[in-house]
Amino acid sequence: MSDSLVTEPVGIELSVIIPTFNEVANVGELVRRLETLLRGVEWEAIFVDDDSPDGTAAEVRRLARRNPRVRCLQRLGRRGLSSACIEGFLATSAPYLAVMDADLQHDEALLVPMLEVLRGEPVDIVVGSRYVGGGGIGDWDQRRARMSEFATKLSQLVLHAEVDDPMSGFFMVRREAMERAMHNLSGIGFKILLDLFASSPEPLRFRELPYEFRARQAGETKLDTQVMLDYLMLLADKLIGHVVPVRFFLFTLVGSVGVAVHLLTLTLIYRELGYDFVTGQVMGTVLAMASNFLLNNYTTYRDRRLKGWGLVRGFLSFTLACSVGVVANVGIAAHLFNDSTEWLLSGLAGVIVGAVWNFALTAFYTWKA
Ligand SMILES: Nc1nc2c(ncn2[C@@H]2O[C@H](COP(=O)(O)OP(=O)(O)O)[C@@H](O)[C@H]2O)c(=O)[nH]1
Ligand SMILES: [Mg+2]
Structure with missing residues (x-):
């Protein structure tokens, strides 16, 4: 075989992990946006779906049949945003791992500067931040804003870093940094970013980039009492979990x-x-x-x-x-x-x-x- 026929294999550079629960009306639009945005990048999107009754997984597989960059990881009998993200991380070999919501509240355009930072600078994790200059919480009412503020304050108990938006669900992390932390991750509840920071054996070198949180496109939020209790469980696990379960x-x-x-x-x-x-x-x-x-x-x-x-x-x-x-x-x-x-x-x-x-x-x- 002549050398010219042997093509250099090119792997996926960026894997976007998207946890979903009842997001059937949003996934198509999100994939369209990623396709336009990430031209020139070797990317993939892994939707980790917890067997949504609205048929999100089937919709993702339909999209995947015409775009091999789209993948579906369907979990049966399980719930949980953090554990979904962890399983997404482990289902790919990409060196850069992003996490974003499916509901279009996260400004996907930020993925490009996030990737540039990780490619070019000694930074482990880039956080999409609502609380640094230029960022914002969009249409949240006062109650939700105050809840988020309180949760952010509480996070200081386990965080050990001056991150302004540790509750963000939008970030990109270097694979090695995730692998150093993965055996310590609690995987409880919604706050995978906080979990990563608190579980990392060495302080994560981070950068925050501002973005404006958008209104949900379709479907509804899953934030409920369970999510808040899970958050307290996560904090407790990080504080005392190494002593007693x-x-x-x-x-x-x-x-x-x-x-x-x-x-x-x-x-x-x-x-x-x-x-x-x-x-x-x-x-x-x-x-x-x-x-x-x-x-x-x-x-x-x-x-x-x-x-x-x-x-x-x-x-x-x-x-x-x-x-x-x-x-x-x-x-x-x-x-x-x-x-x-x-x-x-x-x-x-x-x-x-x-x-x-x-x-x-x-x-x-x-x-x-
Ligand atoms: N796999 C999985 N995804 C979830 C679960 N709960 C929420 N999500 C997804 O996580 C993202 C954020 O959830 P959302 O309800 O929008 O939270 P909010 O933005 O804080 O109101 C969305 O893409 C949801 O579909 C879950 O239990 N499992
Ligand atoms: Mg949302």
């Missing part, structure tokens, strides 16, 4: 609420209403068990929340698991106490063993992933 921390927090419920019920029934002690203790236990179950279902396991009959089945398995926990608790405590351990220490050891037992068992049986 966040879910266990929440589980014990709920447990201490349960103790309060128990003692209040006991006081009310035994002291105030004059019933006998055992009735008060039994009522306290039942109420604490029920409130613990419901609270865990709405906070610790909000993402796997049980509903309908699942709620009933869940409550039964929760009570069963916790009853075994009581046996383990009392067994260990009695053994230690008989072994002449301090009574308080024995009691505490029982509580800890019981808590770990309850957590492990209910994670497996009640709120199985």
